[in-house]
Each structure stands twice: as C-alpha cells, then as structure tokens.
Amino acid sequence: MTKKKAEQPTESSQAAVVLEKPESQLKEMWESLSEDKAAITGLVVITFLALLAIFGPLIMPYDPNFSDMTKSFVQPGAEHWFGTDQLGRDIFSRIIAGTRISLTVGLSAVAISLTVGVVLGSIAGYSGGKTDTIIMRFMDMMLAIPSILLAIAFMAALGKGIDKAVIAIGLVSIPEYARIVRGCILSVKENDYVQAARVIGNKNSRIIFKHILPNVLSSIVVRATLGISTAVLDTAALGFLGLGVQPPAAEWGDMLGRARGFIFTAPYTLIFPGIAITLTVLAFNLLGDGLRDALDPKFRKN
Amino acid sequence: MLLEVNHLKTEFQLKHGTVKAVDDISFSLNKGEILAIVGESGSGKSVTSLSVMGLVQEPGEVTGGEILFKGEDLLKKNKSEMQAIRGDQISMIFQEPMTSLNPVYRIKDQIMESIMTHMKLSKKEAWERAVHMLDIVGIPSPAERAKDYPHQMSGGMRQRVMTAMALSCRPELLIADEPTTALDVTIQAQILDLLYHMREKFNMAVLLITHDLGVVSEAADRVIVMYCGKIVEEADVRTLFEETMHPYTLGLLRSIPRLEDESEEPLYMIKGMVPNPLKMPTGCAFSDRCDKCMDRCRREMPELIERNGHKVRCFLYENEPEEAEKHE
Amino acid sequence: MSEVLVEVKNLAKYFNLESDFFGRPTSVLKAVDDVSFSIHKGEAFGLVGESGCGKTTIGKMLVNLYTPTRGEIVFEGTDLTKLSEEKRRGFCKDIQLIFQDPYASLNPRMTVGDIIAEPIKINKLLPSNEIEKRVTYLLNCVGLANHQRNRYPHEFSGGQRQRVGIARALAVQPKLIVCDEPVSALDVSIQAQVLNLLDELKEEFGLTYLFIAHGLNVVKHISDRVGVMYLGKLVEIAPKKELYSNPLHPYTQALLSAIPFIGPTKSKQRIILTGDVPSPINPPEGCRFCSRCFKKTDACDGYIPELREVSPGHFVSCRLYDET
Numbered sequence: 022m023t024k025k026k027a028e029q030p031t032e033s034s035q036a037a038v039v040l041e042k043p044e045s046q047l048k049e050m051w052e053s054l055s056e057d058k059a060a061i062t063g064l065v066v067i068t069f070l071a072l073l074a075i076f077g078p079l080i081m082p083y084d085p086n087f088s089d090m091t092k093s094f095v096q097p098g099a100e101h102w103f104g105t106d107q108l109g110r111d112i113f114s115r116i117i118a119g120t121r122i123s124l125t126v127g128l129s130a131v132a133i134s135l136t137v138g139v140v141l142g143s144i145a146g147y148s149g150g151k152t153d154t155i156i157m158r159f160m161d162m163m164l165a166i167p168s169i170l171l172a173i174a175f176m177a178a179l180g181k182g183i184d185k186a187v188i189a190i191g192l193v194s195i196p197e198y199a200r201i202v203r204g205c206i207l208s209v210k211e212n213d214y215v216q217a218a219r220v221i222g223n224k225n226s227r228i229i230f231k232h233i234l235p236n237v238l239s240s241i242v243v244r245a246t247l248g249i250s251t252a253v254l255d256t257a258a259l260g261f262l263g264l265g266v267q268p269p270a271a272e273w274g275d276m277l278g279r280a281r282g283f284i285f286t287a288p289y290t291l292i293f294p295g296i297a298i299t300l301t302v303l304a305f306n307l308l309g310d311g312l313r314d315a316l317d318p319k320f321r322k323n
Numbered sequence: 324m325l326l327e328v329n330h331l332k333t334e335f336q337l338k339h340g341t342v343k344a345v346d347d348i349s350f351s352l353n354k355g356e357i358l359a360i361v362g363e364s365g366s367g368k369s370v371t372s373l374s375v376m377g378l379v380q381e382p383g384e385v386t387g388g389e390i391l392f393k394g395e396d397l398l399k400k401n402k403s404e405m406q407a408i409r410g411d412q413i414s415m416i417f418q419e420p421m422t423s424l425n426p427v428y429r430i431k432d433q434i435m436e437s438i439m440t441h442m443k444l445s446k447k448e449a450w451e452r453a454v455h456m457l458d459i460v461g462i463p464s465p466a467e468r469a470k471d472y473p474h475q476m477s478g479g480m481r482q483r484v485m486t487a488m489a490l491s492c493r494p495e496l497l498i499a500d501e502p503t504t505a506l507d508v509t510i511q512a513q514i515l516d517l518l519y520h521m522r523e524k525f526n527m528a529v530l531l532i533t534h535d536l537g538v539v540s541e542a543a544d545r546v547i548v549m550y551c552g553k554i555v556e557e558a559d560v561r562t563l564f565e566e567t568m569h570p571y572t573l574g575l576l577r578s579i580p581r582l583e584d585e586s587e588e589p590l591y592m593i594k595g596m597v598p599n600p601l602k603m604p605t606g607c608a609f610s611d612r613c614d615k616c617m618d619r620c621r622r623e624m625p626e627l628i629e630r631n632g633h634k635v636r637c638f639l640y641e642n643e644p645e646e647a648e649k650h651e
Numbered sequence: 652m653s654e655v656l657v658e659v660k661n662l663a664k665y666f667n668l669e670s671d672f673f674g675r676p677t678s679v680l681k682a683v684d685d686v687s688f689s690i691h692k693g694e695a696f697g698l699v700g701e702s703g704c705g706k707t708t709i710g711k712m713l714v715n716l717y718t719p720t721r722g723e724i725v726f727e728g729t730d731l732t733k734l735s736e737e738k739r740r741g742f743c744k745d746i747q748l749i750f751q752d753p754y755a756s757l758n759p760r761m762t763v764g765d766i767i768a769e770p771i772k773i774n775k776l777l778p779s780n781e782i783e784k785r786v787t788y789l790l791n792c793v794g795l796a797n798h799q800r801n802r803y804p805h806e807f808s809g810g811q812r813q814r815v816g817i818a819r820a821l822a823v824q825p826k827l828i829v830c831d832e833p834v835s836a837l838d839v840s841i842q843a844q845v846l847n848l849l850d851e852l853k854e855e856f857g858l859t860y861l862f863i864a865h866g867l868n869v870v871k872h873i874s875d876r877v878g879v880m881y882l883g884k885l886v887e888i889a890p891k892k893e894l895y896s897n898p899l900h901p902y903t904q905a906l907l908s909a910i911p912f913i914g915p916t917k918s919k920q921r922i923i924l925t926g927d928v929p930s931p932i933n934p935p936e937g938c939r940f941c942s943r944c945f946k947k948t949d950a951c952d953g954y955i956p957e958l959r960e961v962s963p964g965h966f967v968s969c970r971l972y973d974e975t
Contacts, residue, residue, distance in 0.1 A: 213756035217816075220714045221770035221823065222743030235760045363838040364809075463926075477927045478702075507701035508866055509924045512909040516923055534839060537911030564915040578843035580872040582895065582910055589847045590872060593840040596808050612840075 050239075053315040060311020066304035074121040083111035085118040086269045094287045104289045106280060112290065115271035116297050122272050123301060126187050126265075127252040131245050133191025138198025139241065143229050145199065146206030157203065160196035168193040169258055176264045183272075186265040190255045194248060201244050205237035212236075239316040243309055250305035257298050273298050325528050326352040326375070326496055331388035333367075333374045342600040344370040344383065346552035354495070357522060357529040359543035359560075361536060361575075365597050367552040368532045372498045375530070376415055377405040392496070411441040414489035416482070418501035423485060424473040430457075431469035434488050441492045456487040459524075460517060479510035483517070490521060497521075500532045515542050536575060540564060548572045551598065551608035554627060557634040568635040570613045607637070615639060656859050657713070657746075657827055658689040662722035664708050668932065680932045682708040684883040685722070687958070690827070695853065695860040697874030697891075699867055699906070703931055704880040706863045707751075710829040713861065714748045715739055726827075744774045747820035751832040753812035757804040763790075763815050764800030770822045789818040792855075793848060810841035814848070821852065829861045834869060846873060867903075868910050871895060876964075879903045882931055882939040885958055889965040899967040901946045938970065946971060 054060055082102075089109040097104040103112035145156040163171065175189035209215060210233065218232045259265035260274025268275070273294040280290035333345040345367045352358045362368040373379050375390055377397060390397040392413065397405065409415075417423040425433060434453040438444055444452065457465035460483040473481060482502060489497055499518065503511040519542055522529055531543055539546055539560065546563045548556040548571065556569040567573045577591035595612040604610055610620040619638055627636045664683040667676040683705040690696045698706045711717045713724060715731075724731040731742060750756035757766055767786050771777050777785055787797045793814040804812055813833060820828055830849065834842040850873060853860060864870045870877055871891060878888040879900065887900040898904045908922040924943045929935065937955050941947055951970050958968040 213750045213752055214758040216711075216716055217748070217750060217756050217819070218758070218769075219716060220743065220748045221819065222740050222773050223769075224740075227773075232758055236758070363840060479927050507928070508909040509701060509905060510927070512911075512921060512923050515911075535911070536839070537913050540913045540915075541911040561915040564913070575839055576913065578840055579913060580843075580846065580868050581913065582868050582871060582907065584872075589850060590843040592843045592847060594844075596810055596841065597838070 050312075050315045054311055057311040057314060059307045060315070063304040063307030063309075063311065066300060067308060070120055070124060070301060070304070073117055074124045077117040077121060081111075081114040081117050083114045085110060085114040085271045087111075088269075094283070094290075097289050103293045104287070106276070106290050107283065107287075110271075112276075112293050115276060116273070116293055118271040119273045119276065119294070119297065120301075122183070122266060122270065123253050123256055123298075126183065126190065126256040127249040127305075129187045130190035130194070130252040130255075131248045133188065134194040134198050134248065135241070135245055137191075138195045139202050139234070141195070142199040142202025143206055143234070146203035147210060147225065147229055147233070153203075156199070160199050163193070163196045169255065172255060172259060173262070173264065176259065181264060181267060183266045183270070186256060186259050190252050190259070193255075194251065197248070198241070198244060201240060202237065205240050206233055209233050209236050239312075243313045243316060246305055246312055247309035250302040250309070253298065253301050253305070324351055325354050325393060326530070327391040328371075328375065329389045329391070331371070331374060331390065332386045333370050333379055333383060334386045335383045337382065337601070340601045343552050343603075344600070345374060347388070348549070348552075348554050349388075350547055350554070350557065352496070352528050352530060354528055355522060355526045357518075357531055357542055357544045358547065359531040359533060359539045359545070360547045360549055361533055361539055362549035363534055363597060365551070365600060366549040368534075368549050369500055371549070372415070372500050372530060372532050376409060376413065376498060407441075410437050410489075410494075411492050412494055413496045413498065414492070414494040415498040415500065416485045416489045416502050418504050424481060426473055428472075429469070430471055430473065430476075430484055434469070434484070434491055437488055438491050452491060453487075456491045457484070459521075460484075460487040460490070461513070462487070478506055479513060482506060482510075482514055486514070486517060486521070490525065490527075493525060494527060496528045496530065498530045498532070501534070502531075503538060504533070504535070511538070518542060536579065548575075551600070551603065553608065553636065554634070555609065555636045557627075558632065562633055566633065568633065568640055569609075569637050570615050570639070571609050574612075574614070653692045653694070655689045656692045656694075656727065658687075658723075658725040659709070659713075660687050660723040660725065662686045662709065662712065662724065663720045664705070664712060664717055665720045678932055681883050681934055682931060683712070684934075686880075686883075686885050687722075688878055688885060688888060690859060690861060692826075692859055693853075693857060694876065695862050695874045697862045697864065697870035697877040698880060699864055699870050699877060700880035701865055701928055703882070703928055705883040705931070706865075706880050707831055710748065710831050710861060710863050713827070713829050714746050715743065716748075744770075744776065744823040745825055746827045746829065747823060747825040749813075749816050749820050749828060749830045749833045752836050753809050753816055754804075754836070756816055757812055759804055762801050762803055763795075763807070766804070766815060767800075767818045767822055770819060774823055776823060785822070789821055792821065792852065793818045808841075809837050810844060813837060813841075813845055817845075817848065817852070821856065824856070825858070827859045827861065829863070831863045832865065833862075835865065842869075849873060866910060867895070867906055879906065882928060882934055884939055884968065885966075886940065886969070887965075887967045888958070889967075893962075893965050897965075899961065899965070899972060900940075900969050901944050901971075902940050905945070938968075 087110060092105050092109040093107050095101050095105040101111050101113065103116065105111055141156050145153040171193045172189040175192055176185060179185040179188060215228060215232050218228045256265055257274030257277065260272040261278035263275070263278060266272035266275050276294040277291060283290050328351070329349045330347050331345055331349070332343065332347055335342040335344055348371065350358070360368045360371060370379065370383065374385050375397070379385055385398060400408070431450065431453050434456065435449040438449040438452050439446070454465045454469055457469055462468050462480065462483055476484065502518070503514050506514060515538060518529060521527065533539060543560050545559045546557065547554050548569065550571050556563065556572050563572065567576060574591065574593040578593055580590060593612050598604055598608060598611060604621065606621040606623050607625055610616045613620065617638060625636050625638045625641070627634050628640060662683060663685055666680040666682060668680055669678040671677050686709065698709065700706045708717060712719050719732050722732070726742065726745065731739060764786050767789055768782050771782050771785060786800060790797055790800060795811065795814055804815065807815065833849065834845050837845060852858060860873070862870060862873055874891055876888065876890050877894045878885050879902065880886065881902050887894065887903050894903065895907070898907055905922045905924050922945060926943050929942055935941065937953050938951055941951055954970045956968045956970050956973060958966050959973065960966050961972050
C-alpha cells in the first residue's frame, strides 16, 4: 500500500511535464527579441517597407515615371506630398517604387553572397588543410580591396543594369559570409555531437548539412540581416554613381545623385530619398543587433 | 568562532519562478578547521560559498540571514569594504585553474598584484614573497616558473599557483570550491595534501566545497551534507561515516563503487533524480527518492534536529531520544 | 576464455604539432605509442590512466574518429586500418561509442527520438515503418519513457542525456561499445544508476565493452580485465582480481593508493607521486614513468621495458620484473 502511494506522485508529475509544451529555441529567441524595443521598431519598419514594396503600386498617387515638365520642382504640399523633381515626377510615388527596387536588390544580393559564402566557408572549415588555405587566402585577397571599389570594378566588367548591380554587390560580400561560416564551423566541428554523427556512420556532406549548419544558422541569420542593410546602402551608392539602375527607374541612390545639383534650390528632392535610405538601413541594423543579442545566451536575460 | 552563518537565504529570480538555491542554512567555522560542504549539482553548495564571498551574480541575490566574519556581518559591508576583505582575509580557489588565471599576465604579475594591493609591500618585497609562496606550495624552481604564463603550466601546477595566490596574503579563511575536481587522481592527492599542510602551517580555516565524499574523508574535520538548498546532515567527519543518519547521505555512501568491495552485485542506487528547483515537493525534498519515505515526509519538511553535535533533517530520528529515555 | 573480438596490434597515434619548411615534423605528440591488447567477446575491458595518457585516443581510433599512425586494429579477422573510407564506415554499426560529456554529445537541434533513430536510418538497418517501434523499445531499454521522444536534449538532466547517448549507441546493435568515461561528468547518485544500466545491457545484449576511465574504482565494478596506461604506453594488464590484489607496476600501485578511502579512518599509507605527468610531446626514451617513479634505480636509466607476461594473464612493463 505504501509502495503504491509512493509511486503515484512521480507518475502524476511526469504527466504534468508532458502537458508542458517543450519550449523551442525559436520561441525563446522570440521572447527575448520581443523585449528589445529597438529590434521591434526595426521589425515594424521592415514589415512596413515590405508591404510598401508589395502593394506600393496600389497606393501610389501618380505614375512614378510620368514626367510633366510643367510641374517641375513643385514644393511638397497637398497635391504632391513630397514635391516633384526636376522632370516633374512625383517624389512620393518614386520613393514607394524605390522601396521595391532596394529591397529586391538587397535580398537578392544577400542571397547570392550567402549561398556562395556558406558553401565556400563550409568546405574550408570542414575539410581544413590545403583546401582551407586556398579558399581563405582568396577570400583575404577580395577583402583587401574596398568593397565599393570592387563592386565598381565588377560593374565595369559586367556592364550597367540592375541585374549586374545585384551580382556585383553579391560577389563583393562573399568573403564576409565565408569567414563567418568557416569560424562557426570550426568551433562547432569539435563538438562531441558532430563526432557522434561520424561514429554512427554519417557521410561528410550529411554531417555538414544536418549536424553542423543548423547549429550555426543563428549566426548566419544575424549576419544576413545586417548584410541586407549593407546591400541596400551599396545599391544606393552604385545608383548615386549612375552605375546601378538605369533611368527612368526610380532608385533612391539614383534619385539622390540626380538631385544633388539642386541641394540649395530644392532640398526636398534630396531629403526624402535620403530619409528612405537611412530608415531602411537603420531598421535592418536594429533588427540584426537585436537578433544577435537574442541568439547569444550571454546577452539573454535569465 | 571565525565564521558564523545564520539563516542564510540566496534566491535566483528566474523567468518561470524563484529558485531557493540556499534556503535558510546556518553553520559555523572555527579557526584552523576544515569544514566540507558536500552535495550534488544543484544542492546550493557553491552558491553558499559565493554568498560568503559576496560574489553572487544576477539574477541571484542574498535575501536573508547574516554572515558573521569575526563578529562582523559581511552582508552589511559595501562593495569596497568587501573588496578589501576578499583576497586579504578571505581567499578563494576555484575548480578550473585555467579560467581563474588571467592568460595574458605572467604568474608573478598576478601573485604580486594581489600582494601589493592587500599587504602594501614594495615591488621587491612582493616579488620575494611571491617566490616564497610558490616555493611553499611545492613548485620546483619557483623563481623561474614565476615568469611563466598560465598556459605553460599543467593543471596541477596551475592549481598550486592559485593556492599560492590565495594564501599569499595569509587569509584567515580559505574557500576552496571543488579544488581537485578538474585534476587527475594522483594530482588530487597532492593538492589535498597541500591544503592539509597549509592549514596547519597558517592555522587557517578552510571551507571546502565538493561533491566527492572521498575528498571529504581525506581532508575534512567536519562535514555538512546539502540537498536542494538545505542542510540535511551535519557531523564531524568520523561520526558522519560511522553513524550515518540521513537516508540521502547513506545512499550516496552506498552508491560509490569501492575498491575494497569484492561483490559482483549491482551497485546500490538512489532512484530518480534531483527534483526540478521550480517544482519542489511540498514535504521533504528527498522524499521522492527515499527508501524510507513515510506519508508524513510528503506533507511536511522535517526540521534540522541535533543530537550530541550530530545534526540531521529527517523524521526517522525525531522521536528517538524520548524512546531512549523510556527504555532507561 | 571466449574468442577474441578485437585485437589491437602495435597501435600508435602521433600528432604533428609543428613542421619545418619541408613539412618534416619537428614537434610530435605521441598520444599512443605502440600499444597492443585484445578484447574477448562478452568481456568488459577497462582502460585506466590519467588525462593525456592516450586512453581516449585509443577509443577514438576504434570508432574511426582518428586514423592510426601505425599498427593494426583487427576486428573479427578484418584489419580495419587497411580498409577504404567507404568500407570502414560499414563497421560503424559494429563498434559504437558512448561519450563522456552528455551535454555536448547530443545535437541540441534534434529531438531525442530523431537522435536515436538516426543511426538506424543511416545504416539502413530497418524499413522506415519499423523504426518508430525500435526507438520505443530502445528508450524503454535505457529507462526513458516513450512520451519523452519528442523533447530536446536541453530538457533533460545529465543522467537522462547519458541514457539517450546509450540508446543511440545501442540502436545499431553493435558488437563492441567503447565507453569513454561515461559517468565521470555525472552526479554521484546518478553514476551508480548509469553503471548498473551498462552492466544490465551488457548481459541483455551480449555486448563487449572497452571501458575507459581515469580512476581504478569505477572500472573495478564493471570490468573483467583492466589495462593501465601511462603517457601513451600500456604499463600493466591483468584480470581484475589479480590487478587489484597484486598490482605490480609502481604506477598502478600509486594510482590505487591515490583513490581516497571513504570512511571514518585516515589510516591508509598513501603513495603520493611527486611532480606532474611529463609532456607527451617528444617523450623520454626508455621507461616513461621514470621521472615520477618511487622505485626507480640507476639501472632504470636508458632501460626500455617491454610488456611481458609475468604470470598467466598478468602483463607488466617494468624493469623490476624483467630480472628473473
């Protein structure tokens, strides 16, 4: 009788444990992130920009490329919220149109550098030895040249155009991803569970994809978020130099570059594209920093 | 009486609730005595030592009780006063001698720094003292080894350096938190031997935190057994091993594989595991795992009762003295 | 005695720490140096030594985590060191490893059920519809409940994680399990549980163990024969009873003496070794225990002891027993 009683509490406490849903790392991360006001602000801004990029054409008051020379340099007001540029195009509509371009270029460029960087970094980190040396020395060579200069060089070789800008921006940031991934893999590789994966007969490729990469994913996500902001900035820089998007497409950097002669007569032609760039870059940086803090247990509260 | 801890409580405020890491414990330590606190992970033994040192970190906090060191309450001291006491009158050595030494400074710089701050000696005197201390803890050719960096030394050597550093200001109380856990058996024997001799040489008290009953039996004078933040048994070392009372202590002793044991029987096991600190059982914390658990054990927490200096927290021993009187 | 399951012959593992310009090694860490022993079917062979003695390196060579520099590992008649990477991987299902650290050896992003099922899937041992059942059975074997399979390693205590590690090793129905200090990271009260579990499983599945530990007391309970290692060399091998009652090598004697006696009296006369284990980088020629040996004589200098059988089944490598 006593024995039976003795066993009951353990049973019920086990049942209680089952009812509790296991807390996933993602959920924990979200909880930590949701306490970070700056990161949430960043996330809200990014969501807003994304919606703008998708549904922008529906709310644009004017065709962003429609030029009405009779209405050039209209001051911001009820008719044209952000005013018009030297060709009489509505700046508000052009900014909205630019959102789509900037985000697309940012995301695609990051996608390129991420894919190539992860593959190269994984190979270098996992195999080590000569392969590692060759890949990483090449990455070092790329890092030795300022990225914007390298991007301009690529553009010069590839020619003008938005698709080429994406490739150029993507290529120049490969070394950063390769380095981070390699570093993470080197530290994760020594873990017992990676060795355990070898002991049970896993092939190398499976070990990398199933056991190593998921555990370095968090650092990659952080880097990619911050990378989008760099890519947006680089796109604007190329646009400013007249190398990126070709007219008449609305691109923030291009808008900035064309308006720079009117900085004193019509400052609003510069201010609004400038704000758009700053806001986007800031939002991605805030989110990236927040993600890093949320993913690093050292910063995590409790 | 050098150190007297009364009703100490240290709690950790976590997202899901409060963990009472140290729950109302009291003990005292005399000059020249080695008191061991034994317990498994989560028993609160390390938090106890950190509380005495004033080193409990967020989200932990000492929430009650007093820690009297030479009659003065350490909990009432401010940061700079505690800093002056730490390393001077109370020193600590840690489990992992690699991480507790700064890798970018030479051994001598680290020892001399603490000597110069606390003892107000000149650089030359501090150097002499540092070499002298390294010599005492058994480091061969100390004047040369003092110029080494921590990574150039083995684990045992580093623990000796830590001990030399801790002893350099002649502390009256040394807190040793698992000093031999990271070391090999033959090196462990050396360090325990060293602690024993240093105690005699400097008449210093040692608070030895460990999970290893072997270490206790080798080095301690008196033993406190902790389980889930509470003291469950306290006795001098001989009594504890000869007349073990608490079922937990008994279980620990029986579950260790012994050299002298010739039987092929399975080892004795304490069933189950330490309860989740956020979901402590209402009664005795050990009740779920105890062989001798009674109904009452699940309902209420037994008090710590004392008999001839042997303290135990268990209902099994509550009525005995009366019965003994009846028999007489 | 039953037949030999695995025989290790003159096994060595060197790590080149530094090389000169032409790639010739200038600094060599001899982790394991010329070690030979054999393990019989159904036996538990204990391998004991302090950190850096090479015991774990031997274990890792058996499970293909390290490639031996020299020597043979003959498993049921096949020399594993001569196989191609592909063929060598095929032996994964025969030799498994239980890790020391239950916190680091489980992938934090996989559920316990997936961790145990993975070796079965990779080695294609069962059709996928039967894996589920097998995992349930394995969880049961190691004393975990089936409803725990969908939880992640961090939700378990150290002892439970070690049980998961054991279930993963059992999943491929191995013949030999290398237990690399499986209890040294666990709490005292949990150690006994895991040791007993390993003992039970050995009977139930007819397993053979290579049980690696740093203390002689843990090994004593579980092993049939014990080998003692020092600085990359085996210094003594003997059946358990013989080794504990009649240790011959001075190092074995010191190791036995260093184990704290648990009890009220401190009467035991202890041998406290002086100094540290010398670095295994460019170790001294001759007897490697010389620098710390309390029985060293002048005759030991430059003498190279061999592992010799001094009584049936009892091997020792020391000059003191070579004179007769």
